[in-house]
Amino acid sequence: MKNIQVLLASRPRGPVEESNFRIVETDIPKAGEGEFVARAHYLSLDPYMRGRMDDSKSYAPKAVVGDVMVGTVVGEVIESRHEKFKVGDFVETRTGWQLYGRSNGGGVRKVDPGYVPLSAYLGAVGMPGVTAWIGLNEHGRPKAGETVVVSAASGAVGSVVGQLAKLKGCRAVGIAGGRAKCDYVVNELGFDACVDYKAGNLDADLAAACPKGVDVYYDNVGGPVLDAVLLHMNAFSRIPLCGQISGYNDPDALTVRNVRSFLINRIQLRGFICSDHMELWKTALKELGALVHEGKLKYRESIAIGLENAPKAFIGLLKGQNFGKQLVKLI
Amino acid sequence: MKNIQVLLASRPRGPVEESNFRIVETDIPKAGEGEFVARAHYLSLDPYMRGRMDDSKSYAPKAVVGDVMVGTVVGEVIESRHEKFKVGDFVETRTGWQLYGRSNGGGVRKVDPGYVPLSAYLGAVGMPGVTAWIGLNEHGRPKAGETVVVSAASGAVGSVVGQLAKLKGCRAVGIAGGRAKCDYVVNELGFDACVDYKAGNLDADLAAACPKGVDVYYDNVGGPVLDAVLLHMNAFSRIPLCGQISGYNDPDALTVRNVRSFLINRIQLRGFICSDHMELWKTALKELGALVHEGKLKYRESIAIGLENAPKAFIGLLKGQNFGKQLVKLI
Numbered sequence: 001m002k003n004i005q006v007l008l009a010s011r012p013r014g015p016v017e018e019s020n021f022r023i024v025e026t027d028i029p030k031a032g033e034g035e036f037v038a039r040a041h042y043l044s045l046d047p048y049m050r051g052r053m054d055d056s057k058s059y060a061p062k063a064v065v066g067d068v069m070v071g072t073v074v075g076e077v078i079e080s081r082h083e084k085f086k087v088g089d090f091v092e093t094r095t096g097w098q099l100y101g102r103s104n105g106g107g108v109r110k111v112d113p114g115y116v117p118l119s120a121y122l123g124a125v126g127m128p129g130v131t132a133w134i135g136l137n138e139h140g141r142p143k144a145g146e147t148v149v150v151s152a153a154s155g156a157v158g159s160v161v162g163q164l165a166k167l168k169g170c171r172a173v174g175i176a177g178g179r180a181k182c183d184y185v186v187n188e189l190g191f192d193a194c195v196d197y198k199a200g201n202l203d204a205d206l207a208a209a210c211p212k213g214v215d216v217y218y219d220n221v222g223g224p225v226l227d228a229v230l231l232h233m234n235a236f237s238r239i240p241l242c243g244q245i246s247g248y249n250d251p252d253a254l255t256v257r258n259v260r261s262f263l264i265n266r267i268q269l270r271g272f273i274c275s276d277h278m279e280l281w282k283t284a285l286k287e288l289g290a291l292v293h294e295g296k297l298k299y300r301e302s303i304a305i306g307l308e309n310a311p312k313a314f315i316g317l318l319k320g321q322n323f324g325k326q327l328v329k330l331i
Numbered sequence: 332m333k334n335i336q337v338l339l340a341s342r343p344r345g346p347v348e349e350s351n352f353r354i355v356e357t358d359i360p361k362a363g364e365g366e367f368v369a370r371a372h373y374l375s376l377d378p379y380m381r382g383r384m385d386d387s388k389s390y391a392p393k394a395v396v397g398d399v400m401v402g403t404v405v406g407e408v409i410e411s412r413h414e415k416f417k418v419g420d421f422v423e424t425r426t427g428w429q430l431y432g433r434s435n436g437g438g439v440r441k442v443d444p445g446y447v448p449l450s451a452y453l454g455a456v457g458m459p460g461v462t463a464w465i466g467l468n469e470h471g472r473p474k475a476g477e478t479v480v481v482s483a484a485s486g487a488v489g490s491v492v493g494q495l496a497k498l499k500g501c502r503a504v505g506i507a508g509g510r511a512k513c514d515y516v517v518n519e520l521g522f523d524a525c526v527d528y529k530a531g532n533l534d535a536d537l538a539a540a541c542p543k544g545v546d547v548y549y550d551n552v553g554g555p556v557l558d559a560v561l562l563h564m565n566a567f568s569r570i571p572l573c574g575q576i577s578g579y580n581d582p583d584a585l586t587v588r589n590v591r592s593f594l595i596n597r598i599q600l601r602g603f604i605c606s607d608h609m610e611l612w613k614t615a616l617k618e619l620g621a622l623v624h625e626g627k628l629k630y631r632e633s634i635a636i637g638l639e640n641a642p643k644a645f646i647g648l649l650k651g652q653n654f655g656k657q658l659v660k661l662i
Contacts, residue, residue, distance in 0.1 A: 058595050059566070059595055059597065222590060226590075236607075241593055247591060251589075254588070254590040255587070256587050257586045259557075259578070259582075259587055260575060260578060262572055262600065262602040263553075263572055263575050263604075264388065264390055264602070266602045266603050266607055267602050268600070268602075269598075269599070269600040270597075270600075271593040271594040271595070271597045271598050273597065
């Protein structure tokens, strides 16, 4: 048996291509003193990874060319010389795009696949869910009756934002690309409305979906969608901003023209990432886990099969071709 | 004796012109029951008035074509049938661009020209000073040692922002137009540095003036200056935004391109106007009055003489031709 790894072969110039990655076979690592080795079951693919591939300044260290591509997996401990992790334990760990990873336990979370499905710990009960929870509760702070709009609404973060907003008694309005995603957001996730940004009537469709204006716009995408929503914001509204997927390949695509709205409407915009608020993770994960366990928080997954398909699935994610949380199944 | 009034004759299309105003002579008003009449000594000219002249949605009711142009004056009560105001009292009152105004006392503040000069109640110890105080303390929240940058630094708001920042132990950096204003900001007001945005090296000059980056950018202007400062913001920095003078004639001039910085640096931007925080005025005015009284807070005034020169002075203010708080002396 061998390990398989996906390395960052080169930094992208413009859109990511499969040639930016290289797949290699190596020996399965051995646990040193105070370490364990886990066999990954699912690899999480997330938009933030695109930022790590660049050489520019960002909020996290960049990925290293020639190293295993950074990422989080859930898997099972198969060898342990760490006192807190036993063989057979299930863990969420940041060992990257590979089948077998070694860890000293730092940043590792034990998970229970008997409580919610293992893959949910990479989605609604993991980093994306916590990102949704923090942005909505800490920066959005919606009150019952207010209107909460979220972009990438069928995605891992957006789907949680809207469902949490509904549980708070808000009007939840999604923005997503295409009829199928919008139908899912309304019919399956229970949003009040969903605007298809690809339909070409973004301004009019937003006005119709938000008859009382927008109190919270949870922004996952930036660019023209943010610009359009700005014209519908209410006085003293809030914009938690945690993603700018529209600008990864071309920062100019993030240009915002409707800047007057910030002053006229006394808007509070706050850029954030989930690791800014480590003190909130425990509370958020407990609540999210219970909601998924009880069936009150739904989610959908796009699952690619096999590590060799991870680069292609990641490129699709950046183009919005996924439908729900993008995963790669490794076992 | 007659009253003189400046009416809003028409709404501007593009830059304000003198023809947008009309000067008329009327009778001096008489106080009804529960009212007083005051003779204005100084009229305050402020950038917000430009917004009131437009027909578009803003944070305040628009000025009415044919009515006295909106504005605040300081003056002396000359007739009173109001139990709380006596003849000889000095007041700050929103009776607009005219020599004699009638008031029922709503929103009127009694002022003491023996404590600080009468005109200061329209500047450092009035709305502009409170705007500076609230934006800095409530939204900027600088800590000692942090770098605070403010645009329109020699103006009524900016000059107070920088001096308050210095009193808090911050590095205060101004942005102003031209060498004379920058010299004044550093040499007279005591800022650590001032960048001349007209000199053509905004990015490099900001980098030199802010060797540790920017923790608070107090934005009075918007547009290309905001865009330039965004590239120098530190992680978890704050942008109180209370003015967009660069975009009054052309909203496209407010376009912001460096939007990535909001996420990368987890920036908090907050649009606000001083009337959003009425609960803070008393505290702010007390502190600002004491600082001016003790000579610890300096200011400069551009004074036009005579109400007939108010339109020209206002047009100059919008072009940055004033130097410090723009007033019109009426007596």
